[in-house]
Amino acid sequence: MTDKEDATATTGKAYIVGVGMTKFEKPQSRQWQYWDMAREAGGAALADAGISYDLVEQAPVGYCYQASTAAQRAVYELGLTGIPVYNVNNNCATGSTALMMARQFVASGLNDCVLALGFEKMNKGALGAGAGGADFSLSPVARHYGVMAERHGFEMTPPTAQIFGNAAREHMERYGTTAAQLAAVAEKNHRHSAANPRAQFQDVCTREEILAARTIHDPLTKLQCSPTSDGAAAAVIVSERFVREHGLAGRAVEIAAQAMTTDTAESFASGSCIDVVGQPMSRAAARQVYEESGLGIEDIDVIELHDCFSVNELLTYEALGMCPEGKSGPLVESGVTTYGGDWVVNPSGGLISKGHPLGATGLAQCAELTWQLRGEAGPRQVPGARTALAHNIGLGGAAVVTLLRRH
Template sequence: MPEKTYLVGVGMTNFEKPETRDWQYWDMAREAGQAALADAGIDYGLVEQAPVGFCQQQSTAGQRAVYELGLSGIPVYNVNNNCATGSSALMMARQFVAGGLNDCVLALGFEKMSRGALGAGAGAGDFAASPLARHYGVMAARHGFERTPPTAQIFGNAAREHMERYGTTAEQLALVGVKNHRHSADNPRAQFRDSYTLDEVLASRTVHAPLTKLQCSPTSDGAAAAVVASERFVERHGLRGRAVEILGQAMTTDTEESFGSGSSIDVVGKPMSRAAARAVFEQSGLGIEDVDVVELHDCFSINELLTYEALGMCADGESGKLIAEGATGHGGRWVVNPSGGLISKGHPLGATGLAQCAELVWQLRGTAGERQVPGARVGLAHNIGLGGAAVVTMLRRG
């Protein structure tokens, strides 16, 4: 049987617009890492290994970042899984502890990005060699390829298909932006803290119809970190009072279903997300009905709706109605993205999954301040990267 694993410390920087602050990636990594260690109340010398996630820095940037915390000589692993990088680093840390190899592992993620829309991915200059060429090829066969940002284009085309297939409306998509911007107003670490009306979200600049700017995640600078520990470490260091258990965690990658249908809905990851969620429900013995608070990968508004369906929060095609009914905001059946999500909190690729984890730990401890979900005991994180990887994590406190 795997060892029980716990999150005993989390930390993150403010997420900021690129080039806002004069800092390097190792500066932000130091800030997040030190915050996580301080939250756990432990010294860096107790950390045995460190998986470190990033997408846009050079190889061994993980070592350069970790050296800011100490020069203890521990193994450092550089992790890159597109937008699922942070949760991939967290999963690696958990596996080290669950497998009995270590008692204390630090997962760290960071990104220092450039302003402007995210491109098609590494290697996209030679499109045929891009890791995402197959994904964009599926999209192009059905929708063509336009002169709009590639990631917005593939998710925008998924939105068009959802509207055609199920009658989802532009207003329902825009409600995701309304909700998440409203939530981020209470998050001091969020990149954006302004609230917007439905009309304002719909009237913002079109990026790739039907997606408007206020329904799209921005490029961001920032870092996040988490300390993962075994049960014996928790007991030895008196951390039971702040420990949050990782009840289940799974990563899935693309299957034949992702490409076989020719649908952008599938190629952007809905089948991966569904499979990962099912695995986690089986591991944890809990279902979506047991979850109080969710941090999910709303890189674009349509992906929040697709993820409602993948997680079993509603049937296929019913996600537009779910958000229109207010079921996923404060006072609803679940509170989804109380942090503001990627759309408003920000999306520094390597840090995103770990920032989701930090938000859930604060929610389950009851320390999330104005955005606190009352009585939250069970949380679920969902992080996805094109290419592809989907990571789902189930957390519980006490």
């Protein structure tokens, strides 16, 4: 065994030493291409780490809407060093999947320095059916939509809003969750985004304005739905050896635990949209992360979670163990998920307000939490943050949960 192999294999640790992201923007609002976004975010992450691109050994790169080998076209803006580049697509969990690959490369001892990058250049309007186009029978999520259709029918509203909207209806029917509680999620996240200069929206919205906005799929209004977005984010992941040799201890945030889960029989057995949209996956991934790290949800200070629609934040509270099943509505109303509470959830504004360029979202969560743990989040800083949790899901399905702590 070489010195390098021994230094990495004995610890199995991986650290984030540099992060970067673009401002998330409405599609077609700026004349730029995905490689311009990648250059900006990737360059910022390298500059944040204080290293040059020629030290990067591999690069997993995520996106959903660009053509094959778009990853190469993107990272070639950073340098032409001939390293392996992986094109990653895992629906809305793409960015966190790229991050997980980078962590595995480093923690296994294979590499000392890996760049994880995610980007998306999207079209205006709601997401469509996916790879199957208008024929939902050919969609990778046809089974998921089939469960929904059997119980709720299939309407002409945007399909992703429809399946999450039906999950919200079920939660309301089962637990007495109210429209006002759903709106409280969006109210909190829009308020948080006002302090985030990289967020797509920075407008504070009242609960009444949220409830009065145009209905996308009852009970979800427009201000409770994440928008399509353009943007990119990146992170530099390194070994303990690399941290030591490059004097990066003051910048390093440890990836203390991470897990990815996919659908099991539980996702489909109940015929419930609550299960189909990923609550069982999220619960299983969180359990694995708590077991690996030895920490529990009560030990976490700040959380970035996948609030693609307001209801999914409530479902994720329950999956992460923040409250008993069915009690997430009262939890958000109580104020414990914002500043001054037990946790600060989505200080960035979350997907609802920060934006949701699919391939970049998981890495944008990573960037926000890294800034929080370093104390570099400015006016949205969570006081004394030492531990953080990221949650990112994609229908089809994948759930990635990542636990970070200050080195």
